[in-house]
Amino acid sequence: MDTKLFSPFTIKNTTFKNRIVMSPMCMYSCPNEDGKVENWHRTHYTSRAVGQVGLIIIEATAVTPQGRISPNDLGIWSDEHIEGLKELTNLMKEYGSATGIQLAHAGRKAVLEGEIIAPSALAFNEQMKTPKDMSVEDIQDTIDAFKQGAVRAKKAGFDVIEIHGAHGYLINEFLSPLSNKRTDQYGGSAENRYLFQREIINAVKSVWDGPLFVRISANDYHEEGLKVDDYVLMAGWMKEQGVDLIDCSSGAVVPARIHTYPGYQVPFAEKIKKAADLSTGAVGLITSPLHAEEILQNNRADLIFIGRELLRDPYWPRTAAKELGVKIEPPKQYERGWV
Template sequence: MAVKLFSPYTIKGVTFKNRIVMSPMCMYSCHNQDGHVENWHRTHYASRAVGQVGLIMVEATAVTPQGRISPQDLGIWSDDHIKGLKELVSLVKEHGSKIGIQLAHAGRKAELEGDILGPSAIAFNEQSKTPKEMTKEDIADTVEAFKKGAERAKKAGFDVIEIHGAHGYLINEFLSPLSNKRQDEYGGSAENRYRFLREIIDAVKTVWVGPLFVRVSANDYQEGGLTPEDYIVFAHWMKEQGVDLIDVSSGAVVPARINVYPGYQVKFSETVRNGADIATGAVGLITSPIQAEEILQNERADLVFLARELLRDPYWPRTAAKELGVTIEGPKQYERGWR
């Protein structure tokens, strides 16, 4: 039986050498609070490329200063950011990995000085700041910011763009009826709540023709919130707009108790994949090679996104290959110790 984890995967002419993806994880390491790439980012991402990860997703990168989760987040709101991001792309590609970037806006979950934005003036919890309800002009400006971010990602040489529509950040806030109480064309029905994401996808696609992913939170874990079945509808719409893959996570749009266990989100990936006939990525406490291979062989996802496991072991692909009986090439500089 062929091991699927180490089979190549191609989207729009971009081929990942295996199905292992480094999930976007915030590093909160821009110490000058200017959103620029620093040495930590160069070391962090390049080391996973040396470890032979097929696709490396750069952390949530803010399309506006106001859209940062924290002052230490990476940014892509200025042309000044392109140079550092371009260096990051070069470092990763030098080792045979593909690289993507997650374009993001934190919305009401931004922990910043000054006003923060949301679809409605509802705080995330009692300890959080209440956001300013976005005007039509705010919405149009933010859609344009995502477009400009995509233009800069293209100039930096990224292979993939992922739009961050999960984890309770701005796009997710528009999608969920728990956080979106608007009475205009951006609130109410599912189609209206999807409108903001629809406009962002359309805007990004005017400047980006490469692989396009969207990360979603496929379960709000709250009565009256969204379920995986709701995301089948959204995924159909995304597919019609030309989105190539849905990166399926869950939760964090409102405080909720979540039963967390190995692979607890994989079933959501499977539901969306089969329900909308679209490629998906599975994420969420995926740690073992056999677990990852099972997900792919049983067609529960097309790519496997690893997060904390790749923090613990930057060379996890080598670990997986040995366990699954596959030989993979490593850096020639490491040849004496690789096998």
Template sequence: MAVKLFSPYTIKGVTLKNRIVMSPMCMYSSHEDGHVQNWHRTHYTSRAVGQVGLIIVEATSVTPQGRISPRDLGIWSDEHIEGFSELVGLMKEHGATTGIQLAHAGRKAVLEGEILAPSALAFNENMKTPKEMSKTDIEETVVAFKKGAERAAKAGFEVIEIHGAHGYLINEFLSPLANKRTDGYGGPAENRYRILREVIDAVKTVWEGPLFVRVSAHDYHAEGLTDEDYITFAQWMKEQGVDLIDVSSGAVVPAHIHVYPGYQVKFSETIKTGADISTGAVGLITSGIQAEEILQNDRADLVFLARELLRDPYWARTAAKELGVPIEGPKQYERGWL
């Protein structure tokens, strides 16, 4: 049986050399201006050297007030393009496909001044109460995602992921736990989906490449959403032209989550089967054998790794040795790669 983890994967004309994806992970290493720093150049390029197939740059804010922290990367200005263009070039030089996650933190922004959310509900007792977004606020945010996508295209990224997970703005709109609106953006599922629909449509006016959406497919709350609810959302996304759902879970409200190896893979499988759409699986995936099982059993199309790639930038080599597959490494490392 051929090993799938190291087989290429083509999506909308873009071919990943393998099915290993580096999940977007905030580095909190920018300055207040949101620009790329040397840390980002080192961090992302080293994973490209390590033969990761697709690297998705961390949650990058489309507005200054949409940052999770003052140290987040930003893409709200044309001045950000140059730094990202350099970063893209460094990653591509080593054979990685490049992606970026466009994001807005919503009520989970930890910033001075006003923060925005679908409803004026704080995430917890220690966090700021946000302003309920007006229709104008929503329209401006949708335009900001569009402009962020336009800048990502100019920087040379090959994949865009919209951040709709982990309790940030779009996830807040999707979940009835955070969205108590009574207008066209609240109430029934179709209304709660409306801002994501508008963001996808807006992004697609300036972006023709692969489009992913990251979701939190389970709220871990009796009155929240489950992976079955996300089948409907995924069907709508597919109709709009989204190519892949990156399936995570949790963080829209405080919750105790029982974690174990691969604990979120079942959500990916449910959405992939139920909506007939490509998915990525994430969540305590640490070994090549574990990743290969997911792919061989058609539980996902791509495997997203986060903390394991922080621990081992050369995880692709580790997994290849485990699975008995030779993979080519950097010429400079030939004496120590095999």
């Protein structure tokens, strides 16, 4: 059968061989706390490339040491990180996968020794420390850190950059009125709360001409928080800035009960895609190949982001191809056992 899941998708100068994307998932696997690539990363990501994933986006990678979620996160705050990341991109590309990196800053959700920062001095919950509210100088330094992260990502050979604007981390904290209580140019109106993300996108684009994604949390799951319609407006701004695709997740800017089920976030991707006329990625407990195909066939999203199912099955593309009746080429070394 003709499937969209196994059709190529091109953005700018990069073509993904299929629409399957490995969603960025933190591995917390830098035991020396230096943010450098370890054997685990080489094994973990390369195995999904062997499994024929079209685009692999590596985990949230911190643009500053203070921006790590945990002490064991990958980093891109130093030129010393480039060598290991370059090795990683070479390994993934050897097996035909396009490569992406998620540039991130944890903001008030950093679990680290020492000071953490956020738009406002509000803790995420009672168990987490209260952050320092950022000065304008702090903001400008962080914007530059994202820019320098993009420079290093280019040197490391990544095809795609995704800016992490979701899950209650720093950019998301600026966007949401639940976590941003500032009274200067970075707070108040929707336009002001978006300014930090706007300036990060502009800074990244000044040094990066490849595909640019932004991950969003399209619903705060709080009556006073952001909803998908707010992100339709921001998607228009992102499109004007030259963002190529919005990766539509949700939640985690404040503690919330979220009713999850297969595809529970797909309506966010569909609405933003159609209302803003911008490519989107769908994510959220998508495990069935038929479900993934339905999303694409009905033009609800352009790419399918797979997270936990790819942890369970590194060869999920093979599983999907068999179920959908599609033949995909395995690595030559696996030909005898692929059918």
